[in-house]
Amino acid sequence: MKAKPQSQASVDRYRVDPALVVRATEGHAEAVQQLWQSHRRWVAAIVLAHMPREADLDDLLQDIAATFVRSVQELRTPGALRPWLRTVAINAARAEGRKKTRRRxxxxxxxxTDPGTFQRDETPDTTAAAPESADEAQWLLDLIAQMPExxxxxLVLRCVRGMNYKAISELTGLPETTIETRIARGRRMLRERVAMERDRKTGAAGASQRGVRESGANGEVNE
Amino acid sequence: MSPMDQNNQEAREPVDRDLLISRVVDDAASAQDWQQLRALAEYDPSVWRELFEAQHAQAELAQAVQQAIAIADGIDAPTQDLGGPNFRFRFRQAATWAGWAVAASVAVIWVAPHIGTPQATPVSGNQATLVPEFIQGGPSSEELTGFEAYRTPSGSRLGELASPRSMTTEPFRQASTNQQNNALATNTEHLAEMPDRELLEIRPLPNGQLEVIYVRRLIEKAVVDEGDLYQVKPDDAGIDRAVPYRQRRPSSGPI
Structure with missing residues (x-):
């Protein structure tokens, strides 16, 4: 059994114009710019899916844009554009991850070796805390970052406008059915994580409220 | 399990609750999917609640992702770093042609002693048909200063190559003996001609016709002794020099 075909318009949104790619490989600045502008959103989504949580998406995209300008002229066929751009984005995100790990x-x-100079930051990690304590969107993205790659x-690409199963399949080189299954499983994982985090928060808040009530009651008794 | 096996296994799994819900969320559910979902909900009404939660989670996630990637709209490609319009493309093309030029130089070195002794060039008869019609009616080789023509044994022209009297061919000429020339000539074989031709110049003629000067690239094969073969390589000052070709021989390995 197959899913209902999704609209063709959304698939065409990120379709590569071969003539434009050829012009870009010939070094026409306006073609290079146009090509980048028509693909930069999904590139950002790829980086978002692969980059370390503390990395700066803006900086990474600047680097990728520079690489794009520097190397687009080495493309042999227009069909290779999207897989190549995806690889560039993933490599940039992973390199950033390695850099952060090395620094840490x-x-x-x-x-x-010198405990006096460096003091451990004792502030608790709030990135995966409940949405009330952090920005809701960032909290969700942090939960996504904890999921298998x-x-x-x-899952992230599906949130980009125009990226349906077919477009994601073309981009990643995986069968459409695999993409569909991964999105479904990913959503299930995310729902479970969200529910777990919210339960934990509710539980912690409940416990803390109970603690306040108990101490208040004790105080009354003591007084 | 390899990634391929994992993909296949994922694709083989029967349609399940997650997949049905996900399809509805993505507006990709078929009539059959809806039917299955209803059937599922008859036994387990919590499916509707799950569907609601999935739709809500997707809306929140889409909003979060859209918000995060909106930053990309402000990042343009730094095209001002391009070295002017077409600079790199032209550079690459020039590099490609430079490669061809070196190859042509080597070919000239191979066949240089043979030019001027056309009767020694072994060419099969059907190769003469490669010459286009307008060449037959063009100017004679004597009119083209600095060019020399190949001729088949029967006298039909094959085309022009650059004059061998260039700097790069001199060492070969000096090093070659008549005996070597004869050996080279008898071992040279024309294999084919490259389909594309490089246009050098078009000159209008008084009679209204056009004189077209262009480069044809012939693929040839020759059997030569190692000492007779020279390569064009730039020296330390960047000037092209003919140097004896040396084969790479496998090392004898560690002693």
């Missing part, structure tokens, strides 16, 4: 390790080893990318 260096700081930790320095802190271990193979589910993360299709």
């Amino acid at each position: 390790n260096a700081l930790e080893s320095q802190a271990a 193979s589910y993360r990318e299709p």
